[in-house]
Amino acid sequence: xxxxxxxxxxxxxxxxxxxxxxxxxxxxxxxxxxxxxxxxxxxxxxxxxxxxxxxxxxxxxxxxxxxxxxxxxxxxxxxxxxxxxxxxxxxxxxxxxxxxxxxxxxxxxxxxxxxxxxxxxxxxxxxxxxxxxxxxxxxxxxxxxxxxxxxxxxxxxxxxxxxxxxxxxxxxxxxxxxxxxxxxxxxxxxxxxxxxxxxxxxxxxxxxxxxxxxxxxxxxxxxxxxxxxxxxxxxxxxxxxxxxxxxxxxxxxxxxxxxxxxxxxxxxxxxxxxxxxxxxxxxxxxxxxxxxxxxxxxxxxxxxxxxxxxxx
Numbered sequence: 597x598x599x600x601x602x603x604x605x606x607x608x609x610x611x612x613x614x615x616x617x618x619x620x621x622x623x624x625x626x627x628x629x630x631x632x633x634x635x636x637x638x639x640x641x642x643x644x645x646x647x648x649x650x651x652x653x654x655x656x657x658x659x660x661x662x663x664x665x666x667x668x669x670x671x672x673x674x675x676x677x678x679x680x681x682x683x684x685x686x687x688x689x690x691x692x693x694x695x696x697x698x699x700x701x702x703x704x705x706x707x708x709x710x711x712x713x714x715x716x717x718x719x720x721x722x723x724x725x726x727x728x729x730x731x732x733x734x735x736x737x738x739x740x741x742x743x744x745x746x747x748x749x750x751x752x753x754x755x756x757x758x759x760x761x762x763x764x765x766x767x768x769x770x771x772x773x774x775x776x777x778x779x780x781x782x783x784x785x786x787x788x789x790x791x792x793x794x795x796x797x798x799x800x801x802x803x804x805x806x807x808x809x810x811x812x813x814x815x816x817x818x819x820x821x822x823x824x825x826x827x828x829x830x831x832x833x834x835x836x837x838x839x840x841x842x843x844x845x846x847x848x849x850x851x852x853x854x855x856x857x858x859x860x861x862x863x864x865x866x867x868x869x870x871x872x873x874x875x876x877x878x879x880x881x882x883x884x885x886x887x888x889x890x891x892x893x894x895x896x897x898x899x900x901x902x903x904x905x906x907x908x
Contacts, residue, residue: 646864
């Protein structure tokens with residue numbers, strides 16, 4: 597088609613019309629800023645971590661979001677699917693009402709969702725054998741309940757470099773380290789995203805980018821340093837994205853190399869925000885008070901770079 601001056605003018609007017617109505621241009625979802633993006637999350641504590649600050653980021657960006665959640669700590673794809681099976685067999689079976697007395701079917705039926713996310717339990721995320729048939733079953737179940745919803749996989753992250761255990765790669769074998777855990781889980785998410793024709797929210801990739809940033813990566817400390825710590829001090833863990841060391845009220849020193857801390861939750865939320873709404877993250881102003889301006893800048897760069905990695 598030949599573009600005459602008149603056609604150019606009409607095209608510009610059309611683009612301006614979409615812009616003035618607040619339609620997202622760079623994000624994955626073309627919803628008006630005056631409409632609500634409805635997100636249903638099937639996951640566990642890691643999905644809760646990764647969306648902690650998404651409401652604040654969305655508010656700053658002028659977006660309205662609503663969450664539905666089918667989350668249980670440490671819940672695997674198999675456990676989620678077993679709950680569905682129990683509820684379908686007997687709607688009154690407590691095994692099917694695993695989400696605060698509700699079944700997944702009931703929670704999904706509460707609204708018309710724009711996006712539904714699925715993820716594997718982190719300990720099993722690096723084991724390809726643990727995904728099927730549960731991920732495909734969940735996909736088909738969601739499509740039946742919410743045929744217009746877009747289903748997306750949420751890639752979780754490898755444990756901190758000084759973890760005492762890693763994700764399983766077979767029924768009895770653990771990954772050797774954080775690198776192998778990351779490589780395996782990444783490959784699994786890419787495999788099933790390809791099989792099911794879904795997108796991926798690459799939170800785990802952003803974590804890995806930060807972990808390999810020489811200037812801003814957490815560096816493990818020796819056991820001697822840990823043993824020398826006296827309450828209320830904790831071993832130094834600058835730039836950590838995971839909880840790491842912390843004290844319980846009874847003054848017991850605990851270690852959690854798996855779950856995200858404030859910085860990790862912020863990084864995850866940046867990735868989710870960028871996936872949903874696009875835009876330039878470096879323009880984002882909101883950050884938790886615990887995260888320095890300089891560190892926040894690096895986290896925004898990592899979140900943006902995660903989408904440039906092959907496969908995402």
